[in-house]
Amino acid sequence: MIKIRFVEADDAQALLEIYAYYVKETAITFEYDVPSVAEFQERINTISSFYPYLVAVEDGHILGYAYASAFHPRAAYAWSAESTVYLSKDARGKGVGRKLYQQLEADLKAMGILNLNACIATTSLEDGHLDNTSQKFHEALGFDMVGKFHQSGYKFQTWYDMIWMEKMLASHDKPVQSVQSIHETKRY
Template sequence: MEIQNVTIEDAEELLDIYAPYVKYTAITFEYDVPSVEEFRQRIVNISNRYPYIKAVDNGQIVGYAYAGCFKDRRAYDWSVETTIYVRQDCKRMGIGRLLYDRLEHELKSMGILNMNACIACPEQESKYLNDDSIRFHSRLGFSEVGRFHDSGYKFNQWFDMVWMEKMIGEHNAEPKEVWG
């Protein structure tokens, strides 16, 4: 398995991974699957500043991860929001850990200090959502720092959002500028 940078040519294959999450889960609160062109634009926008990577196994993309803007204010430059998706038939094979390990390494090299993840959370497990993502992030060293109750509505039910964070660098009085 190789970890590589995503290109706009990967949009269709990434969208094939993402679409089932939109259609059949509350993992994303997006209601409609984006078009390939919209997904290409998302890749361009994210890749202009942050890492956007993919896991490739035998020539096929099996997962992807990226970092994005946490908040659009200069004081937040050292923090990012992370996102990860793995092909549904490839879960629990170590792909997510490989992607996040590489993502964390790249973010550290940029001067990023905080990785944040906003994760949909069920009050009770259902066919649309379980707590796998929360457990995954916990195993990678993320800690829960906040919960927003009934903040997302999909499939005729309400879901909570949990914020998790991982500090990946030293916080001091004069942090290095972030580059990207």
């Protein structure tokens, strides 16, 4: 049975191993070099200090992770967050990403986040480094494409497009409630 939980300090190495594949073998991330464990742990600490950072575990084995981060640092964007998900190669296509996103969305709603955005690399010619599975995954979860940047990322001697997808998590009532840290919600 797959369990979704918050990230723990001991998870950094396992999460980095999942991420390293995407850095070295795919254009899903535009990062060129695999970060060190210390740098990756710092990223986890920074993100999880305010936003949910979730891990999918089955039989003690980490299958993947998802988190939200600030969409933009200016105060007026507080009600928007950017989502990220990475799965181990063996966990893809088994509903793990969907389970992670369902919990991520529930946590973000509890915080008061209204808009969830995803920045996704896309290609018109699948080349072994990128297909459009992430776009299709987000569409299946109710995200809509709201913008496209042409040939904006260069990796593996190839130019890739980037799209922004968006999902409204709740209504945009006025007056708006302040966004709370994940640590202030009942789930944490």
